[in-house]
């Protein structure tokens with residue numbers, strides 16, 4: 077659901093909501109606004125409370141920086157002024173009354189720190205309520221408790237809620253969810269977010285502290301993906317090797333070539349990175365591939381490498397290398413179990429393709 081295209085229409089709804097709440101107490105405020113804010117050159121500052129309302133409603137974009145948001149605000153207010161004949165400063169005052177209250181008229185505003193969605197005349201077209209938040213705002217403390225609860229399945233939590241926890245925000249309402257959804261869009265999804273440079277994270281709408289936490293989480297995920305499997309993990313298929321290596325290599329810009337050393341029962345007894353760089357440039361020599369296996373007394377090896385293009389289809393160089401390794405394996409007496417190429421969400425197993 078999107079906000080109404082016609083600014084004068086949603087301003088009318090804002091005015092209705094303020095009038096409904098303030099009643100007659102509004103009359104002196106209206107006079108004061110007309111007397112002090114009717115000049116065309118009244119400065120149009122975007123107050124934080126008004127920005128919060130416009131972000132919730134969907135008029136401002138959370139992905140924009142503050143200068144762009146202010147520009148959009150001025151544009152909308154001027155469009156309202158053209159549509160209603162009211163001065164821009166007076167329109168700003170209506171929005172302020174709605175978003176933060178007005179001294180002696182509305183104590184807190186309708187769309188204040190705790191939005192009164194059930195009583196709000198904008199409810200039908202508001203992005204905040206469309207996101208399903210209505211009155212309830214989930215505190216991130218509650219979310220943390222749920223995740224720590226032994227019965228809860230963290231895998232079912234939504235990315236924006238987990239990001240809200242990471243960002244250290246106290247509450248995870250729809251406005252924050254919408255802002256984080258915009259950050260995800262800006263950075264190209266979770267993978268983009270975890271690889272984004274600090275400047276891009278800030279540009280996407282994260283503050284300094286949240287950007288630093290996001291970088292820390294990304295570094296932690298990389299360490300986790302790189303952590304070697306415990307000795308004894310067994311491998312029965314190309315899928316097993318793919319699952320074991322995919323997180324480690326899927327976003328790399330260069331090819332990396334690994335050798336997994338296995339015992340008689342195909343249990344892992346060690347692994348090594350043999351080379352980095354395109355296989356056409358960096359020759360993967362059988363001596364380097366079988367060296368770790370000989371040292372560990374392995375009965376078999378499997379070799380695994382990634383294709384940064386994401387397409388796991390074996391190249392001519394991949395096939396030639398596999399043939400060379402197979403010949404060396406026969407000579408040395410160590411079985412070459414498989415050659416697995418990891419792509420983006422897909423893999424090729426030389427054995428399963430009948431190439432080995």
Ligand code: SF4
Pocket residue numbers: 129132133186187188191192193194196197198199202203204205
């Ligand atoms: S529906 Fe709720 S969030 Fe949306 S403008 Fe109204 S009070 Fe604010």
